[in-house]
Amino acid sequence: MVGLAVRLRESGAEVRVCAPPDEEFARLFADVGVTLIPVGRPVRQVVASVEPGSALGLAERAAELIAAQFGPVASAAEGCDALVACGPLPVTAAARSVAEKLEVRHIHVSHQPVVLPSPYQRPPGRRGRSLSPGVTDNRTLWDEDARNANEMFGDAIDTHRAAIGLPPLDNVRDYAFTDRPWLATDPVLSPWRATKLDVVQTGAWLRPDDRPLPPELVAFLDAGTPPVFVGFGSTPLGAPEDVARAAVEALREQGRRVVVSHGWADLPLIDDADDCFAVGEVNHQALFARTAAVVHHGSAGTTTTAALAGTPQVVVPQGADHPYWAGRVSALGIGVAHDGPTPTAASLSAALKTALTPESRVRAEAVSGTIRTDGAATAARLLFDGI
Structure with a gap:
């Protein structure tokens, strides 16, 4: 995201970046002259407190992320021409809701392809929601994944949408991804096989880094x-x-x-x-x-x-x-x-x-x-x- 911010500024855009308030994130953006708008808790603290694979506390963390999109992110997006969203599904679905309300262009971007629905790969699975054992058809598993996403995040997102006059969602995951998601990976290192999704593969976003080694x-x-x-x-x-x-x-x-x-x-x-x-x-x-x-x-x-x-x-x-x-x-x-x-x-x-x-x-x-x-x-x- 630092790499994108730099290239946008070089093209004459004003850039606002919303991200967790970790010191290392703020420093990365400060080094290129972009101010970070802090959103939510420091992610390093969250990572350190979560047991790998455990869903304990997931609903609370998701609710915090969703509320943050409808709060400080919505404020930051006022007057913008586009909102580029990446991250976990509660973030990106809520961010698109904000863009919808503000009538701002929205782009979903993934920095890896495994979460994008494709008949050529299995869903990665969600914390606390195991996919049906014995099922091998990828399309069936992706349908199940969509239902899981609705059950896990739909009510929380729809509550915030209703508060700003937006209708409920019938498919949280596909709404977040849009029909034309961007994939910020290298096409040789990470090839994407064509699907019904109109994926735009940009290449990986590399940040300029000319810092000397110590x-x-x-x-x-x-x-x-x-x-x-x-x-x-x-x-x-x-x-x-x-x-x-x-x-x-x-x-x-x-x-x-x-x-x-x-x-x-x-x-x-x-x-x-x-x-x-x-x-x-x-x-x-x-x-x-x-x-x-x-x-x-x-x-x-x-x-x-x-x-x-x-x-x-x-x-x-x-x-x-x-x-x-x-x-x-x-x-x-x-x-x-x-x-x-x-x-x-x-x-x-x-x-x-x-x-x-x-x-x-x-x-x-x-x-x-x-x-x-x-x-x-x-x-x-x-x-x-x-x-």
Whole structure:
């Protein structure tokens, strides 16, 4: 979203961004001169408090998100020409309701394809709502997913819609997605097969990042062979110490140095040996270009950044869209999909043996040359063109 904001401003637009009030989000936008309008609670606190896979407290969190769209987001959208919405369904359905009331153009964008209904893939499932066992027809499962979405979020959204004079929704999910959703993913890394949805694939939205790497990190990189990056981004881990130990032990077994990214899981260094270096928020575009491989959780952003750098990947999927990106990395031959979310030294060592081969490097570099870098600029142009 930072990338889109920058490209829109370059085209002469005024940009207002509504997002959770986490310090790192505010800093990202402040760095490019865009003010963040805080909405809801810091998402990092929510992520840290939610047990993976649990639906406990989901209804309350959804109600907060929905109310925020009809409150501060609606205020921010006053006088705008377009409202671009992304995020979980309670957010995007409520955001479109706001756009409908204000008679503002609305665009739904997804940064991964797994939530978009398609006969070629299963729905990802919703917290606390298991899909019918034994059903294999994807169309039937997507119909079930739509019913689940209505039951989970319909009443809360319709209550707010009624308060501003809008009729109730009969299909919350499809209303949120619209007939023409945007898909902000790279067409090589994440191809979309045509369906009845008129999906507009813009390419991934990459934010300009010319920040220099910290001098201490540069010194570490210069002091030896390219290290392997290990990080899990904003994904919580049940036992970060165990994950860090497994990664470092697997890499030391192969004579590799390591850069450990703390991330939201606070991944630690396991000792003070000089073959490991810890980082916080840094320029991944610059760092990945200097690494031998990237071990990560499989988010859209990290996967795309590593692919653009031409660096082999080991994806250890933790949930959400991570298995999808792990599968794409494996299918393209640019890395390895780890089996399951809990790595051991042995399992990572086996995956790294494949990822660190010359063949994987050659393939990763070849795919790198096909990754589009104009996705955010394309989206900005489409917004100005009214498409």
